[in-house]
Amino acid sequence: MTADLVQFLRSRLAEDEVVARAADPELSHVFTRIETFDPEMAADERHIMRHRPARAQYEVVAKRLMLDEALASRHLVTGDHYMDCPLVTEADGVDTATADRIRALNDDYRKEFGRGPECAERCGRDPRVHRTLELLALPHVDHPDYMQALTAGRA
Numbered sequence: 001m002t003a004d005l006v007q008f009l010r011s012r013l014a015e016d017e018v019v020a021r022a023a024d025p026e027l028s029h030v031f032t033r034i035e036t037f038d039p040e041m042a043a044d045e046r047h048i049m050r051h052r053p054a055r056a057q058y059e060v061v062a063k064r065l066m067l068d069e070a071l072a073s074r075h076l077v078t079g080d081h082y083m084d085c086p087l088v089t090e091a092d093g094v095d096t097a098t099a100d101r102i103r104a105l106n107d108d109y110r111k112e113f114g115r116g117p118e119c120a121e122r123c124g125r126d127p128r129v130h131r132t133l134e135l136l137a138l139p140h141v142d143h144p145d146y147m148q149a150l151t152a153g154r155a
Contacts, residue, residue: 002126005133008149009067012140013060020056063136070132076123081105085125086117 041049074092075085081098086106090099109117119126140146 002130002133004149004152005130005137006067006071008140008143008145009063009133009136012137012143013064013067016056017060020053020060023053023056066132067136070129073125073129075119075125083122085119085123086121087119087126 075088077084077088077092077094081101082105084094084098084102085092086102086109088094088099088102090096094102106116134150137146137150
């Protein structure tokens with residue numbers, strides 16, 4: 001489910017970037033009061049001033065960094081294999097032997113409870129990452145692929 005949402009976000013950010021780059025970078029110069037925020041300015045003028053192409057490009061960069069930061073977060077590793085997040089892998093900074101021990105504990109858990117343990121039960125990394133992705137996707141709620149990206153993979 002997260003992979004679909006990540007692809008959706010990367011596509012929307014790429015679209016936003018293309019639109020911002022295609023616009024006249026000096027678009028805001030049409031307003032004579034661009035350097036100061038004038039409360040007497042018409043609402044449309046204030047809106048356009050705030051959402052000029054340069055700002056839109058900065059927002060794309062910021063959202064990409066937020067996306068990358070969320071995806072780079074790691075599962076909890078405490079050194080106690082019973083307390084470590086059950087979804088820990090070598091990508092989270094543990095050695096192969098440790099990852100193998102955690103996988104074995106997960107297999108035992110599956111046998112006992114009929115399902116695998118979840119990240120949310122220990123560290124919560126996956127729900128936090130997914131929530132961040134949902135929030136980054138929210139401005140695109142009117143996109144035709146939004147709901148599919150949001151719900152892909154859910155049972």
